[in-house]
Amino acid sequence: MNDYVEYARYVTTEMTRNGYPKLCVARGDVDEATIAAFESALETATDERPLQRFFEDHPSVLAGELRANCRWVLPQADLGGRYVPDFLTARLDSGGMQWTLVELESPTAQLFTRDGLPRKELRKGLSQIQDWRNWLTANRDLARRARSDHGLGLIGMDHLASGIVIIGRRQHRSPTDQERLKSLIVRERVLIRSYDWLLEEARWRVALRGELAQDNAVMCEECVISGRTFQ
Known part of the structure; x- marks a missing residue:
């Protein structure tokens, strides 16, 4: 057994003991029906609250912000009674636990004023x-x-965690807005994505499930470590 496998088992055990079960995206809840429900929620939502509830019910959709591999998705984790992030997500790789702080804003929000602020x-x-x-x-x-x-009980968490703000729809962003976003992302060290981006990631995950169903040799790292095959 190599050091990474030992560490992965330790992290998985400790996170589970702390009440944070791991989500396997390869065997997650994203399918065509889930995508249709997400699209419907997006079309009718006037603020972020119904999307918060949707992601709590379907964490695999939100997990798209970290692409493939198993991860943890924690809704509204209490930071010492001071702050309550919409979500904390984490994945494990050879560099350790990679945490992301997730803030949801309205899907109807515009990003910039006419003056570019x-x-x-x-x-x-x-x-x-x-x-x-x-x-x-x-x-x-x-x-x-x-x-x-x-x-x-947030193993490996610190202030260097990545950040992402999910806000607005793609059709509301002009080429000028995209250029302004580049500067903000670099300056703030925070990704700024639309809800349409998550929708595309969910569609990609459905395709991934199809590939895995045809090839049991392709497994996520949790399945490899635990010796399970894709079902």
Whole structure:
């Protein structure tokens, strides 16, 4: 057994013990019906609240922000009673646990004013990510400590976690908006994506399931570690 396998088993065991079961995207809940439900939710939502509920019911859809491989999707994890991120997601690779702080904003939101300044929804999303990172800077040990020891049980979490704000629809973004986003993403160290991007990732996952169903030799890392084959 190599060091990575030992570490992966340790992380999976500890996260499960802390109440955070791992989600296998290869055997997740994304199918054509789920995609249709997501499209319907997007078309009718006037703010982010129904999408928060949808992702809680269908975490594999939100997991698209990290592409393939198993991961954890934690809705509204309490950061010491101070902050409650919409979601925390994590995946495990050879570099350790890779955490992402996820902020949802309205799918109807426009990103910039006529003067090119971020509108309030985008400003709020970016500010939330930075607030959470600041909290993690001061409370790293609390975040990582086991829940049985009065911690949060977020193995490997720290202020270097990635951030993503999911906001608006693609059709509302002009070429100029896309250029402005590039600068914001670099400056804030936060990805800014549309809900349509997640929709495309969900469609890609359905295709992945089809490939895996035809080839049991292609497995996610949790299945390899546990010795299970795709079903």
